[in-house]
């Protein structure tokens with residue numbers, strides 16, 4: 533028998549309590565809205581991730597006042613390692629709007645801190661899978677797998693890359709989406725500096741990259757991510773290549789011969805804002821549901837929090853929420869996301885060209901400023917960078933990539 537609906541309609545139902553949903557729920561509840569924060573998992577829960585919060589994420593957490601008491605490691609410079617073992621240091625420097633470091637913190641702890649933050653403002657936790665959402669009488673009706681129904685005036689889809697909210701409301705076009713799949717595992721090893729590896733696999737450049745991030749209290753996170761365009765059947769490539777990547781890390785001396793991975797977990801990435809209508813009326817998609825992962829390096833936590841904040845402000849403020857929210861995405865995330873999506877497609881379709889570019893970047897003749905500039909560009913750190921080292925070259929790169937991809941299909945959105 534179907535259980536009755538909860539007594540009153542909520543102002544907003546937020547589906548998904550990851551960084552996007554919890555940030556949206558905290559902001560909405562702080563602004564006086566009655567919010568249901570629905571997640572199929574009970575927190576704390578694990579999530580496949582490299583566990584790296586980039587500098588803009590760190591800045592935003594400070595702005596939001598999140599109390600992150602979890603064990604974490606402060607990380608600055610990184611290393612990019614090319615297919616022939618050449619290295620390009622990617623120095624970290626404070627910009628005008630972000631610090632010169634990121635944080636490594638397990639997603640179990642990080643997401644739980646954000647979730648508790650949302651509850652502390654009065655968001656109401658609902659532990660259930662949302663199985664269907666539909667528009668109904670100027671609002672939304674959400675069916676939960678425990679038989680309950682929730683009515684809300686607005687819905688925030690923060691339910692990750694395969695978003696049920698987006699699919700039910702017809703806001704996702706699968707064939708036009710840009711997916712990646714990544715798998716991570718933990719290892720008990722001390723690793724001094726985060727490393728990103730571009731490597732050859734089965735005779736050609738691997739269509740993605742591997743990472744080994746510095747350890748947090750003796751536990752390091754390593755993994756492999758692969759770009760699959762809209763063909764989600766190709767995801768197994770990441771899982772298959774993980775043992776090869778582990779061997780490469782041992783051969784290159786980043787890990788000891790005895791390193792044994794544990795707690796392997798994979799997940800989808802949805803990138804570039806492609807194949808998604810991120811807002812319609814009072815239905816707003818945020819984070820991975822809106823496809824906001826960086827197509828060049830897979831970062832999505834900052835974009836999830838930022839879009840969650842923007843969606844909440846659009847719903848609380850004056851003006852038409854969809855228009856206000858879309859204007860924010862167009863101004864902040866989409867210009868880089870669309871150019872980077874085109875660059876990703878070109879690199880994946882022309883592995884020899886991509887490999888030549890990477891070899892040039894990681895050659896010992898590349899001047900240091902190239903690492904600073906590439907670090908700024910591919911981490912999308914130019915906005916708010918100010919006059920940091922490499923900014924002039926990074927702006928020249930951005931202009932060149934913009935011109936090079938101007939007629940690309942990814943730029944038409």
Ligand SMILES: Cc1cc2nc3c(=O)[nH]c(=O)nc-3n(C[C@H](O)[C@H](O)[C@H](O)COP(=O)(O)OP(=O)(O)OC[C@H]3O[C@@H](n4cnc5c(N)ncnc54)[C@H](O)[C@@H]3O)c2cc1C
Nearest residue numbers: 548550551552572581582584662692714799819820832833
């Ligand atoms: C292996 C891997 C490594 C990554 N590494 C990094 C990294 O180092 N740094 C970085 O910035 N980004 C990284 N990313 C990307 C990052 O994980 C995401 O961009 C980020 O988690 C997006 O947050 P979100 O809130 O949009 O969605 P999610 O974090 O995916 O949260 C979605 C939530 O929705 C819930 N949910 C889903 N469906 C339903 C439903 N039907 N009903 C109820 N609840 C539902 C889920 O349980 C989950 O809690 C990585 C991704 C992967 C897969």
